[in-house]
Amino acid sequence: MTDDRDFHVRAVAEGGVLGGGGRGKVDGLAKITGRSVFVDDLVLPRMVYAKVLRSPHAHAKILSIDASEALAMPGVLKVMTGEDCTARYGAIPVAQDETALALGKVRYIGEPVVCVAAVDEETARDACRRVRVVYEPLDAILSIDDALSADKPFIHEWARKPSNILRKVDQEYGDVDAAFAASDLVLEGTYDYPGSTHVPLETHAALAVPHADGRLTLWSSTQNPHYMHRTIARVLGMRPGDVRVIKPDIGAGYGGKCDTFCTDVCSAWLARALDRPVKFVFEREEVFYAHRGRHRTKMWLKMGMTKEGRVTGIDFKAWAEGGAYASYGVVTSFYLGVFMTMPYKVENYRFQSHRVYTNHPPCGPKRGHGAIQPRFALELHLDRMCEALGLDPVQVRLDNLIEAGHETVNGLLVPSIALSECIERVVQASDYRAKKGSLPPGRGIGLACSAYMCGALHAVYDNDLPHSGVQLKCDRSGRVTIFSGTADCGQGSNHMLAVFVAERLGIDPTDCTVVEADTDLTPVDLGSYSSRVTFMAGNAALQAADRLRSQIASALAAKFKVPVESLVFAGREVRGAWRPIPWLEAVDIAEGHHGTLGSVGSYKPPKIGSRLKRTSVGPSPAYSFTAQVAEVTVDQVSGVVTVDKMWAAHDLGRVLHREIAEGQIEGCVYMGVGEALLEEQAYRKDGVHMTPSILEYRIPTVYDTPEIQVLLVESHDPGGPFGAKEAGEGPQLSTVPAIGNALHDAIGRWLTNPPYTPEKVWKAIKGR
């Protein structure tokens, strides 16, 4: 294991482009000068605007819609209802349950019902208010218990066997009961993890443009241009080749922009109906209804341990409240359990989950999708068992760790892991051992670990095609253009692509232009979800760069009569001939030798893991690991919790760019602190959102954010590009349980239901 600081120094000394080192990122200058172009910044001739009217009912039949008054208003061009576009779609092929606008009935308060196109936004908004919709309210399903009850109506009727349970998963590996019988301690506990939402600062936006030849361009603030492309073509009944999806700069997503939204479908439908460009941008409040955030999850966990601290078996049940549509919920139902068999060795594991429908805004993938909730339960539970057995939480974690090459009982093969180093480094940096149990009253320290994936082995629709494609163009100008279907959401994937290509060709990342996320121009990439981009698109970029390098090398070898192997690409030149050949000249020679230069690369995950059949959701080509320590102070009078500092050590395989990697981890910890202390997507008893604004929902400001110390740990994954793994999602998993464990150290109570609001903490202190 290399120390990351040495690595950084070495990378810089070698003149390589890996490491970062205060050089920014390729699209950084546009961002800091406000020149990045987001959907809402685009204006086109003849462009009109769309707005929607939303449902005031949690569950109701739509009896009639009368838009005559709206249509009579000057400036109103078109009114669209659910009947205009009836094709059902959804993120996952087995659960296509959405339409762009409610069709026949509404399923949550805030669901889009009618869409109006008008000459400006204000007119469209006013016109929406003048549409008369008559509803017949239905009994609403507003909790997990409601959804499991037999006497409630069904929210959806499309399935062969209608049910308010979208998916139930049952899995068992090994012999859990025998394992418990052989344990010195078997502990049961329940946990209730809250729902929360992404709040990307840019609201969802789309701009659809019809063309003279009948084609359509859709600019969308999407994380997944490829899936969006398929959905839009299918829903509008167009040939995929006639639809072009472009993702411009987006104001982040964190999973919240993975789905297709009414902004996309309505703008596209209206653009074709009106033959004019249509822009549709959500207002802030609407983002809370579009949601797709964290599922509120109730959990029951039973775990066995020997008196030496070895984990013998886990029995785990989870009930996830999913809201009114499936979104990625089928996948969530698996993610809730699949990663419980790492990073600690668990040979006996039983798992059951229910992902249910309720009449709330739909849940979906939020950073750490489905894995956040069970990780919280497991890490708190582990500390509780350590306490009961009088064991050291650090040692117990270290003793149970899996090793590189381990295949979990549910079929996940782990090629690399440096978690023991992560644990040692956070424990040391935070002085955990000295502080644990010895801080003054009201102060505490806690540790937690986690594991996450680097992309899924399977696409959301079954196919045998590459998951990532990269194409390179290079000519006598010396510039290398990288075409890739990836979607940079701010995580820095554009820069990563440039780093991979530049490092291989011996040039600088700023010598590359990245053209991304345009389905007419860029090869398919599945998108920014499941932390797949660095790993998968990175490998594709390396393959393309290697092929381009071979072309150039073979031309130079022929001209200078040297073996290809002797040529070294570095410092904007090619060395190894009798004189160094400047990059420009090298490209010139290669273009003359071969004709036009270009290359492609692709990545398809290997079929790994011998028990693959058992778990089709969860297997990944590699896994990242994190250890975190939280130090907290609790005001005993008010119950206010302050996180004083967070230490996060993350095994990211290899550091490709220090500041970007640290920034991803800091962003994860930040979001975790929000979920631990402040944030909750909560509803009143009648289904009304309690906090649909940035002020009320309470995302952390600079005042609420602790100091975060990041420690980068490298494990050099054998399949990762330059050994790299993910860094943008996994680190959020251990933040909340680290804070939960610290809270116990501070006040002697296990708080199993974040967010840790003053009220909850105060009640815990008072023993209520």
Next chain:
Amino acid sequence: MPTEITLRLQINGEQVRRIIPANRSLLDFIREDLRLTGSKHGCDVGDCGACTVLVDGAPQLACITLAAECEGAAIRTIEGVTDGGGLHPIQEALHRHVGAQCGYCTPGIVMAMTSLLEADPHPSDSAINEALGSNICRCTGYTKILAAVREVARPGSPS
């Protein structure tokens, strides 16, 4: 139709005169009428800071400011943060530290920090927090942004 007014003000050093609806927000005026799209809509109700511009040197939330109120004022937006182009030191530092991930909050933050540093070139940590307190960044956890600001505020000392 709302009443229209004639508005005269200075924007990034340029004098402009426009006839606008009296109820136009400063943010819409800047983005729609002047086509300066660097200032962003994040919430439109004063909760996020993405629309922060400088009105006579002081940071103001353009989404909840009426354009009409700015008659005769000098407005600075991200497009005019430095006089003759080039980067402001805070922009340079943000770039080096990768203080912008998605970059949506960045123009507002650059403006808020510019105003802070012009009023006090060496602000304390608590002054920095106060100046940054009404700008939400959902990506970075503020860590890299603070590192950049501290570097500009206290050149030479480790951030």
